[in-house]
Amino acid sequence: MVVMVPGGVSSSPIQSFPAGNAPVQAGVSNQPWSASPSAVSGGFVAPAPTGIPSGGLAVDEQLDGPVLSLLTTAQQQQGGGDLNGAASSLERAQRIAPSEPQVLYRLAEVRMAQGDAAQAEQFARRGLSYASGRPALQASLWNLIAQARERQGDAAGAAQAREQARVSL
Secondary structure: OEEOOOOOOOOOOEEOOOOOOOOOOOOOOOOOOOOOOEEEEOOEEEEOOOOOOOOOOOHHHOOOHHHHHHHHHHHHHHHOOOHHHHHHHHHHHHHHOOOOHHHHHHHHHHHHHOOOHHHHHHHHHHHHHHOOOOHHHHHHHHHHHHHHHHHOOOHHHHHHHHHHHHHHO
16 A cells, blocks of 8 residues: 655655554564564564654554554654654644554654744643553653753753653653
């Protein structure tokens, strides 16, 4: 299946997963910001996007092809310095999967990179509301909240968020 993303930076199609494949299992990494180098699904091997917290996905929390494609595109855009393009891709992913905490995490991360710590904190806090049962993802979100609070001059709030990150693990 090929997914075309309107308004994208490039006119080339984004490769998605073939329809009917079993859910993609994200690997667990010792780094909270990276996923496994590949995800294996029904014999199909596709690269997993980097920069996504690796809390692992339960069967009912699998990302579908378009959302995963948009996350991958956003990671590439962010890596290439196109923060506005990354934000746009992530906003599209959020419209498709509004309660997916990984999308909210990545959107918060991009907002931090854009210098909008207040909005980054808001997205991370929303991500927390959907990340129950995923302690590594919760810890990553709390750490992002701590960074956002530090940038906003709230040292006490940052310390509280870091404590929550430790509790989540």
